Amino acid sequence: MTISQKIKQLFNLDEGINSFGYEEVELAEVETRLKLNLPETLRAYYLTLGKNTSINNAHNNLFKPTEIGFSNDMYLMFYEENQSVVNWGIKHTDLQLDNPPVWGNYGSNELPDWQLEANTTELFLLLMAIVNGTLGGLKFNTNSFETVKPEVVRTIKMSWTEIEEISCNKQKMYTNDFKEVISLSFDEKENCTAIFTGTNNKHRFDNLIDSLKIKWSYISTEDDEDVDQK
Incomplete structure (x- = not known):
């Protein structure tokens, strides 16, 4: 492609x-x-x-x-x-x-x-399309600014493909055939300090949330739930 x-x-x-x-x-x-x-x-x-x-x-x-x-x-x-x-x-x-x-x-x-x-x-x-996508451009997106456990990082590395051309030591990008994307932030000690995800496919989004055991700071679908409750 x-x-x-x-x-x-x-x-x-x-x-x-x-x-x-x-x-x-x-x-x-x-x-x-x-x-x-x-x-x-x-x-x-x-x-x-x-x-x-x-x-x-x-x-x-x-x-x-x-x-x-x-x-x-x-x-x-x-x-x-x-x-x-x-x-x-x-x-x-x-x-x-x-x-x-x-x-x-x-x-x-x-x-x-x-x-x-x-x-x-x-x-x-x-790179900018992925950054913008995970920060609101894609309909379904999440982020967390808490330390991501090493086992979760390993799961991502095993289950998604790294986009090596736009990854660096402090920010690594992953995808599944560009149907969804994951961005991981790392500090100098290689600890994963933040995660951002995005997709325009609800089914893929639900599967991603289920497969990654993370305490999310933000989940875009919760905005829809808040609107429905008003």
């Missing part, structure tokens, strides 16, 4: 429908304004999935085409963390690449601290 197909499968979007993107003219206006050609993978993403708020704006935020622009040190900025603590962009010198690396600025415009976030634009967009 392509990255786009993986995201569409996770969010249960019809592969044959392309009504989730911006119009060609909107991207052409960006390129004219900035006097450049957007990298092909970023351009294609905006055209196919850029307007889907569940994927792109449930937590962190993909810029609208009119918001894309350069930082003071010439990174093409197109994504930001939900509290604007981190901003993500592509080096000006990499813009000629079809699928360039994405960097995150963990400092400020005046004192930037650029760190490599993903080796390619496609992998970064997949």
Whole structure:
């Protein structure tokens, strides 16, 4: 599967429908304004999935085409963390690449601290889709900020497939054929300190909850129960 197909499968979007993107003219206006050609993978993403708020704006935020622009040190900025603590962009010198690396600025415009976030634009967009999905973009989602027991971590490693391309020592991502996703946070001692899950399939969600013996901080279906009781 392509990255786009993986995201569409996770969010249960019809592969044959392309009504989730911006119009060609909107991207052409960006390129004219900035006097450049957007990298092909970023351009294609905006055209196919850029307007889907569940994927792109449930937590962190993909810029609208009119918001894309350069930082003071010439990174093409197109994504930001939900509290604007981190901003993500592509080096000006990499813009000629079809699928360039994405960097995150963990400092400020005046004192930037650029760190490599993903080796390619496609992998970064997949990472953001999963982060946004587990933090509210997917209809069924959970999280816990209590220490996850080692036996639960082992169960996840045995029963789900790690998405190695977007995993790192402190954050590991797992999936079951991109029908559901699990994100685990680790500290310096390799203790699992938090877990986030998400899917758009109720049956899979119920099975996931049943199979992982965790004290959840939040379960999205409990919101529905609260509404029903009012």
